Amino acid sequence: MASHDVTRLKAHEMAALxxxxxxSSRGLTEAHLAAAERQNRALHAxxxxxxxxxxxxxxxADRRLAEARKAGRQALDALHPLCGVPVGLKDLVSVKGGQATAGSKILEGYVAPFDSTVTARLREAGAVILGKTNMDEFAMGSSCEHSAFGPTANPWDLSRVPGGSSGGSAAAVAAFHTPLAIGTDTGGSIRQPASLCGIVGMKPTYxxxxxxxxxxxxxxxxxxGPFxxxxxxxxxxxxxxxxxDRRDATSAPVEVPADLLHLPEGDDEAAAYLKGRRIALPREYFVAGMEPGVAARVREAVAAMEQAGAHVEEVSLPHTDYGLAAYYIIAPAEASSNLARYDGVKYGYNDRSSGDYIADYLKTRGAGFGPEAKRRIMLGTYALxxxxxxAYYLKAQKVRTLIKGDFDSVWAAGFDAICAPVxxxxxxxxxxxxxxxxxxxxSDTCTLPLNMAGLPGLSIPAGLSDGLPVGLQMIGSxxxxxxxxxxxxxxxxxxxxAPWRDLDPAELSLTDDPSTPSPMDRKRAIAAAGAPGRQA
Amino acid sequence: MASLSRADVEHVAHLARLGLTEEELSRLEAQLNHILDQYAILTTLDTEHIPPTAQTIELENILREDVVAESLGVEDALANAPERSGSHFVVPAILGGEGGA
Known part of the structure; x- marks a missing residue:
């Protein structure tokens, strides 16, 4: 290693050390805390x-590791590789005794009375939870700007968004504040920020x-899913x-493969997996309005895999164009139902000043929710x-069947994966x-069909366009x-x-300057200067 | 598909129990109609004989033994309540008032 900065290590390298x-885990944790604290003004991750x-x-974790070292090889092997490794959690994951704002003012001051299952499993593994990351309010958004607590900046260009809704998690991992972070993905909220920040992010099977x-x-x-x-x-x-998990009836009783811990270490060994794989390239995913640089990186990535022995064929997912409309009926409909719980009675922001219960609800929810949450609640309430x-909800659910059918036919034709832009x-x-x-x-056009179909997908860095990261999406059955x-x-x-691999985010070094403007300052300055074009 | 009038927007906001300002109502009227325009594409698709999909992994009938187990304690459950009475949440009165219940 050229550098002695432990924050540059991958989690699997930390695990070995x-x-x-x-x-020590304390050493790793101190180093990551210091980076996060130093740069949080500029990034607000x-x-x-x-x-x-x-x-x-x-x-x-250090005590667990020391005991295991004393007990010998077997005891060390029994520890999860994440024992002692730092991780960040999107601020909608419950950690007992801590906040879980979901980026919303309506949950400001709420203290989680229990651990989420994800939290409990991370504790069991011995991972070190560094803190909670910024996000679009209730995970509704693709830029992290819908956070009630101010936007997050992209470490590649501090005047740009990190993507969303899990933008804080993505920016924190890209900026070396933590090797790992948890996000959630409802229409692309892990894959899109992973793509925009140049890291790996996966949305698992529903x-x-x-x-x-x-x-x-x-x-x-x-x-x-993970970043x-x-x-x-x-x-x-x-x-x-x-x-x-018996506490989530929609969690599936499907075994978790132990080989997730043993992906190939060597690059050549890893590359051999491509031989004979059948990869589908869906023509509908190269949509109008896609930047040429994005399409080019994706096509180059697929060509490189073909050269390494994969068979690539163009396919059609004919109902792709209907996905966006159907998603933006189903997601708001479910959101309007889920967000009905914020009534100011059990927890969260409340205004009981009027003495009339309807008026109190109107005031509590009117003041507690931000603009995007309100928009989605309105859309969903209307659609239901x-x-x-x-005309809306039932129709969208039928379109969902057709979108799922498109994917099913690709798997039935024997393809191993679909590759597409993120x-x-x-x-x-x-x-x-x-x-x-x-x-x-x-922004969600190429990511939300997977959520509609329940499929797993990931974003992996595939180079740069105009100096900014481009992700390649891999979609599976x-x-x-x-x-x-x-x-x-x-x-x-x-x-x-490749020359773009393991590059530092271009503007990361600026974030060490204590006089660097905050993302909110930058956003205001851009607005004041007269907003540049949408595609800028 | 339908478009929303200002009165429709106010009605939906009331159904959703969202107190909105005049400015918010105006902005939402324009934005919601713009979004509804995007839904029009769905009318071009014949789905008459397509069954709806509500969930994707086809799990059904998740059963468990009917046994008492530990769950969230009363103190923990009430800890975030703005107002409580003993081991209960205090809810706004919904009976009485105008038109009774």
Whole structure:
């Protein structure tokens, strides 16, 4: 290693050093906390940095590691690789005794009375929770600008968004504040920020990870997944949190493959996986309005896999164009139902000043929710209201059947994976789309069909366009996460020596300057200078 | 498909129990209609004989033994309540008032 900065290590490298005793979890945790604290003004990736809690967990992990080292090889092998490794959680994951705002003012001050299943599994593994990351309110958005607590900046260009809704998690991993973070993905909220920040992010199969203790957005679409700086790290985190949970009836009793812990180490060994794989390239995913640089990187990536022995064929997913409209009926409909719980009675913001219960609800919810949450509640309420249910919600559910059928026919034809773009654009400027909901929704065109069909998918860095990261999306059949990660690992293998691999985010070094403007300052300055074009 | 009038927007906001300002209502009227325009594409698709999909992984009938197990304690459950009475949430009165219940 050229550098002694431990924050540059991958989680699997940290795991090896922790086992040998060459480093301690306290040391790792201190280094990551320091980076997060130093740069949070400029990036605003974190809503909470829990120094005290993290160091306590680190010391506990160090004790577990020391005991295991004393007990011998077997005891060390029995520890999860994430024992002692830092992780960030999107601020909709419940951690007992801590906040879970979901980026909303309506949950400000709420203290989670229990751990989510994801939290409990991370504790069991011995991972160190550094804090909670910023997000679009209730995970509704593609830029992190809908957070009630201010936007997050992209470490590649501080005047641009990190993507969303899990933008804080993606920015924190890209900026080396943590090797790993948890996000949620309802229409692309893990894959799109992973793409825009140049890291790996995976949305697992619906039902793979328990949603118990996660603030709900759209319950038939929401799924929890990992961010990491490479596929091996993402696989470790998925392994730690996945699996059936009796407290979430939609979590599936499907075994979690132990081989998630053993993705190939060597690049050549990894690349060999490509030989004979059948990859489908859906023509409908190269949509109008897609930046040429994005389409070019995706086609180059697929060509490289073909050269390494994969068979690539163009396919048609004919109902893709209907996905956006159907999604933006189903997701708001489910959201309007889920968000009915914020009534100011059980928890959260409340205004009881009028003495009339309807008036109190109106005031509580009117003041507690931000603009995007209100828009979605309105859309969903309308789509479910008397006289419109058949035209909107039922129709959208039928279209959902057709979208799922498109994918089923690809699997039936014997393809191993579908490769596609993640986001039609690279990271856009702060403020460029925030007042135009339809423009923002278009960011999800290539990602939301998977949520509609329940499929696993990931984003993996595939180079740069205009100096900004482009992600390649890999989509698999249900429960094929291991195969998808092997395929992505193979792509890492064949691009290991590409000049864009392991580049530092271009503007990361600026974030160390204490006089650097905050993302909110930048957003205001851009607006004041006269907003540049949407695609800027 | 339908378009929303200002009165429709106010009605939906009331159904959703969202107190909105005049400015918000105006902005939402324009934005919601723009979004509804995007839904028009769905009318071009014949779905008469297509069954709806509500969930994708086809799990059904999740059963468990009917046994008492530990769950969230009363104190924990009430800890975030703005107002409580003993082991209960205090809810706004909905009976009485105008038109009774």
């Amino acid at each position: 922790l086992r040998s005793g060459e480093t 974190w809503l909470v940095i829990d120094r005290t809690g993290a160091l306590e967990q680190a010391d506990k 039902g793979r990870v328990s949603r118990y203790g996660i603030v709900a957005f759209a319950s038939s679409l929401d799924q929890i 990491g700086r490479d596929t091996r790290d993402a696989a470790l985190l998925l392994h730690a949190v996945a699996g059936h 209201s008397a006289g419109y249910y058949d 986001s039609p654009t690279v990271a856009f400027k702060l403020g460029a789309k925030v007042d135009d909901p339809v423009a923002m929704y278009l 249900p429960w094929s996460e291991l195969s998808m990660l092997r395929l992505a690992r193979a792509y890492e293998g064949i691009t290991a020596r």
